[in-house]
Amino acid sequence: MTPLRLVFMGTPDFAVPSLAALIEAGHQVVCAYSQPPRPAGRGQQVQKSPVHRFAEEHGIPVRTPKSLRNAEAQAEFADLKADVAVVAAYGLILPQPILDAPRLGCVNVHGSLLPRWRGAAPIQRSILAGDAETGITIMQMDIGLDTGAMLSKEAVAITPATTASSLHDELAALGARMIAPALEGLAAGTLAAVPQPEEGVTYAAKLTREDGRLDWTQPAAYVERQVRALTPWPGCWFDAANGERIKVLAAESATGGGTPGTLLDERLTVACADGAVRLVKVQRPGKAPVDGAAFLRGFALAVGQPVSAPVSTEAVAD
Template sequence: MADTLRLAFMGTPDFALPTLRALLDAGHQVVCVYTQPPARAGRGHKVQPSPVQQEAESRGIEVRAPESLKDAEAQQAFAALKLDAAVVVAYGLILPQQILEAPRLGCVNVHASLLPRWRGAAPIQRAILAGDGETGVSIMQMDTGLDTGPVLARARTEISPDTDAGQLHDTLAALGARLIAPTLAQLAAGEITAEPQPDKGATYAQKLSKDDRELPWARPAIELERLVRAFAPSPGAVAKLPPAKDAQATADGGPPDGETLKVLRARIAGAAPTGTAPGTVMNAQDFTVATGLGCLQLVRVQRGGKNPMDAEEFLRGTPVKQGTVLP
């Protein structure tokens, strides 16, 4: 069995949990967990600790949630842990040089892409949006750049034509968890050589905004189908319904004035007649919509505050007429 290492774990969301559990299962001594401070979440906007904090507390591990690691006091407290290494997974704070250099073996990061492709905040969604056929996990020796450090290990996985972000998230989280223990063992034994990242092929996975979720109907259907998968199952791509022309239309069962729908699943659905305006509802029974190139069928949707449902079920209760142009 590999030597037990004295570690800090630095992570925040669900994606980090399998790696934390793998370290503990491997017998390593996780003496402290660093995570983002509790934040408001959910419908009630209640302050909730991060998934990593909840896991650590359930296992009796000390948790620290500093707002920043830039001040001398936070850096001294980190150095006082006298770590062999720190393992970082989707933590969300920049690590200054003083933090990076404090552990004996440095800080290693589990990143959800095949670096140097998709450095940055949203590698899973950006890979799907770009139509990549594969992605993976890279374990990197951290430096002061943004995901620019040399790579210690990689694992690859296919992105199939129906893979959504939720599925890819779970696959990559599991891959990272399987890689971390053997990679640390090799690092501690001096049996691994970090591979510098090439500049060629580097891309940046820019943080996603609320606007990125809206379906721009003038774009080709193939791009919109990827957009739906990139935001499924949460927070969901967004389609806006047109404002009702009069109050009676809503009273008769039409959509509420300017309602928005989450689109959780869609498929490419052939071509539209030449001259059809993008956003035109071509079929009121199966929610097929014209795009800038081809048509997109909305398959599964969700109204605000409601459970997800098949689009056909939604249309039976809330008719959207053929020829309606979605904004």
């Protein structure tokens, strides 16, 4: 196909394979847009995003506006005279003038099978909900939140071993394989955009640290999915009776039962509302991760005791 003049808009690791695929396909990436550099890591040093770094390594100019809502930013975008903009986990809302500027519009690489899991955290929400599959949707963007017509979709299975990290990498690679053929079909007029069905819409709300609190009154299957879905971000945890916040890095379903939250054995198996979950890898503050048995050897917690401090239900004064 004739190479397209395109703008790429993305920020995290998820977007990098798609940008690499577009370069490999021979398209002219005239500019990359990414979130501004921000403090990150233990030292809180200001760092460029993965897309920003990758684009610069390949000689692509990078822009990092804080907003695209002002006329100056919109004029600068229009002056690029792009055939199409490809968007993958960019993180900024695209106003209508931006959507309208490229000849073929703006195309999004979205990490779910739309209309299921529109929004910010589709990878984690699909695992957390116990979905059997998810995938990538290549979508023609409109002004709504992931509401645009679909150009192509491909599914992947979610297995009992699927984690947020493994699914992230699988979907990032799948999006990279799908984006160039989708652009070819769009440019040639051979790929028709299909409106999303009105039924089956769900929203993948942005994750917060509180989402990672483990609730032993949930079924064990849910707690196990929670650990797979929310590691490494926002991370799963519980507050022990001594006040320490214990991170849970890996868990598995286990046999047994009892009062939710009770320690059932010396391998750190905890009773849930339905069944039990074994905490395979945990981490105390300032310590290295260890397995459940090693954790208990260094922690004053006996079988039959609750592993967590009671959750405060006191009302907060206005």
